[in-house]
Amino acid sequence: MAKIAYILLCHKDPDAIVTQARRITDAGDYISIHFDASAPLEAFRQIRDTLGDNPNVTFARPRIRCGWGEWSLVQATLNAVAAAVDAFPRATHFYMLSGDCMPIKTAEYARRFLDDHDSDFIESFDFFESDWIKTGIKEERLIYRHVLNERKHKALFYASFNLQKKLGLKRAIPADLQIQIGSQWWCLRRRTIEWILDFTRARRDVMRFFRTTWIPDETFFQTLVRHLVPENEIECRTLTFLMFSDYGMPVTFYNDHYDMLLGQDFLFARKISPEASELKSRLGRLYSEEDVAFRISNEGRSLYKFLTGRGRIGRRFGMRFWETESSLGRERELMIVVCKKWHVAKRLLAHIRQTTNVPAIEYLFNEADTPLPDLGGIQTTLEKRTRHRRALMRMLFDYYETDRLIVCMDPANLDLIQDFASDRSVTRILEVECLFSDDYLIGHAHRIGLAGDQTSPATLERLLPTIRNDMHYETDRIRDAGFGHYERISETASAEENADHLAAFLNIGRDQALSLARTEYLFAD
Known part of the structure; x- marks a missing residue:
């Protein structure tokens, strides 16, 4: 039977993190927590003191100050993964989560699903051939070095970027890698995780390359899994149900989405509204239940597209x-x-x-x-x-x-x-x-x-x-x-x-x- 070690990246709401960790461990699974070093130390101490004596909980060391689009997110994930591998030798799968994720299936269903599908679940599309990136820079994420955070230091970020373009300071992509891109929310088998950790120790050149790419959490694991794992053992999808609006923002789920979420062919959902207390309570109880039958309808994305399109009907372009x-x-x-x-x-x-x-x-x-x-x-x-x-x-x-x-x-x-x-x-x-x-x-x-x-x-x-x-x-x-x-x-x-x-x-x-x-x-x- 599959045993899941959840890799939880979080930065706020210590009470919710404690609740989520207890929910997962009470059902017999494991959790490795990375709590952002930028967050208040008192919040981390509350989490550590409350969960410290739970043998199915471990913490990433060291904690990293994380920033959107930075290598720090990947490093924090690697630290949490390494801690989980050492602490939980019986874990068969490692599942990436955020503090905004909630289960939409039972632990029993999740383990049976993973037993029936001997694969790694990760979105990984060809970086250059796919249209996964809808807006913004694309190739420039890779061929130039990015050491500044675009959100924190926008002017300096683009000044550095434009200077590298002007001086022709392009760099080569590691020749043996075919860069992939996809969602950061994955579920990988233990063998794959161990291969990735071995690769990070052996290939310092690849690590240097990804440390200065832009938004590496969408490319690092996606590329390495394709590089290390046979294609027929990869399912190019995430097991976390998430949707994005026309503006590229994650869609938030509320109390009245319970039935719809349970009908999707996924194990977790992101993102659950902090105000959706009834939904969080129902989904929290769901994870530990047994003998629950799920009716998979999988209409969530088409339903969202239909409902948000109402009242916005118009012609996007004038006639030719x-x-x-x-x-x-x-x-x-x-x-x-x-x-x-x-x-x-x-x-x-x-x-x-x-x-x-x-x-x-x-x-x-x-x-x-x-x-x-x-x-x-x-x-x-x-x-x-x-x-x-x-x-x-x-x-x-x-x-x-x-x-x-x-x-x-x-x-x-x-x-x-x-x-x-x-x-x-x-x-x-x-x-x-x-x-x-x-x-x-x-x-x-x-x-x-x-x-x-x-x-x-x-x-x-x-x-x-x-x-x-x-x-x-x-x-x-x-x-x-x-x-x-x-x-x-x-x-x-x-x-x-x-x-x-x-x-x-x-x-x-x-x-x-x-x-x-x-x-x-x-x-x-």
Whole structure:
């Protein structure tokens, strides 16, 4: 059975650290604590005096003054790891934690998981080829020497950096290393940790190199593990669930995130809000429980992206000049069927094809496998279709040798609809208004990744009103846009009422429109 030695880097809240250490050791695991030397000495003494007689607790020596982006964070980690290796010979795994981390699984589950996966868990992506670094300097982290802290001494940091660039003082990366980058939160096997410690003693050149790189906690362990461990024994992921906002800041979890956190395929979560006392209490009790069944749904990141994106819908860039100046043609009619339930729109289109001779194409901007003719490659991906939407539509008009064309779009594609409506051609819009049952919304949540097979009923119950409101919001935006040739049919309207709108949209006789409106099971799910 796996025995875990937790490597805890912390700098505040001694009471929480004591509680976390007791929680871990009471469950039979170990903990090695590095408490930042910059923090008050009284706080460290409180931790040491309270936990000093616990045989499953050890402390890193010496303590280091840590600064963000500095080598000091790596050195503090190495000191804590070395202390754990010496103090806990029975430890099979070493798991990196911060004071903001909390367990989201039981100790029993964690040990069984590690027994079943004989691997090292660490994010390690190629430093130069991956896009892990989103902003700021990249190669310059490595090829120049950084001895100052960018946050504490910003002016001096960049003065030193620019001087090295001006003088051409680049340095070589150790030739036998392929630099990797990833999250600092890892879980490594004992053999791997011992290899790393041996490597640090044998390769002083590598240690000198990393001591003056910038933000080495994202590259040091990640590079050494790839260098020392066979690739098939590495799982390129962290076991700590964490998310970042659009601004690169860690997402904080609160009391109402309990069920969502337990459903993620991770062992710990970061970062838990200091004010989330109920969440911390529940997660603290969870770690020592037994025979707990976890329903892994893993929808956390997609759920966060969905919820934080609401109300921020807009166009990031203005339209390109070749799109604004181009036109589908003044004499042409583009008819857009807008419907959230794609199967309803497809069912309607199938009957329109039988009733009229107008070519009709399903969700070409939403489904990559929508049948389309070969148009020279512009139709191959959704990205290309959207980017060159007017050119694509002109080519479809030409291919079908028609001046009238029907396409389906999702209500979320308002920017596309507005673009076509602003063209010199005639754009007609038919909104198909549907009712959304709870079962349909649950299925929708599963289809778009907001929920999984194991998502708890309580999470779904809280999520459904948000999804329903989001769909209503999309519909309201369509109606508020004030399109000139706009019609709407509804699931709650009579066939006669819907026929009037279908006749106006398609410019067909009332009898044909009534036949379409009476399509059997048109709105059925």
